[in-house]
Amino acid sequence: MMGYFIYIVATMFVVPLLSVTGEFFYRSSRIRFLDLSWKWFIFWAIGIRLISAGLNQVINPAFTASILQLNDSAHFVIRELGFANLLMGGLAGLSLFFPSLRSAATLGGLYLGLAGLLHVIRGIEHVNFKEATALISDLWGLLIVTGYYLDSLFHRNKAEK
Template sequence: AIMYLLIVLLLMFVLPTGSIYLEHSYLHSAAPLMLLAGKWFVFWSAGVRLVMAGLRQYFQPRFTSEQIFDIKGDEALPIVRELGVANLATGVVGVASLAEPTFVLPVAIAAAIFYGVAGIRHVAESGRTRNENIAMISDLFVFLIFAAYVAFCAFTA
């Protein structure tokens, strides 16, 4: 459980904000901070995070079904694997966004929808586990980042 918390904290907050800080302060990027936020949150929180989650869901679906959704038994495992493939696909495009900046906005839109719906679903869940609370808070946090980035792009285009 501690490892899950550390990975989520790193990928959903520490690494994206650290990357923004480094690019802005040390590389002296002229890009607006919101564009840097989109770039780095897409890479870390939608890219690396979803690649890792997707691989785990595909190869170890029981973790997600039992630890995140509190579902015992094997009935949900095929669905968790399919979720893993969807997460992997989105994550790969998020990681590729560093090489192809035009991928940032579409991935941010998809990730905002995914994390927003997932976060709201966790809010509605009564009797959440510790891991569900971690997922809920991190999902809603990055949803807000992605929503702000998408709005910024819409109003500055």
């Protein structure tokens, strides 16, 4: 259980911050800091997070079933969810190499946010530690894309003036 928590924290904060810092200081400080942030947070917190979740759901649906406190009959649907996660995560992963995909890649963050809201609607009193960890990382994905959209809107308006 603690390994899952550490992994989520690493993909949400630690590795993206190391990636942003590394590229900013060692590769190109001419790029806008927020652009680097969106690039790496979309890649790690949405792309890698969804790819790993998708792989795990396809290979080991029992893990997700245990988080959501579901029985074995849910494994087929969890595997289908895994394929969707792989596709959305793959798009966010590709956005690292193809920046023109970044806006489309935010779909994964919107999806995570809606999933997080479903966890909240389900009732916070029923949420265990693993589900709370997933809930926080899901809402974090929504926060990333919200920031990305707001920054894009502000930066575009500023550039047009």
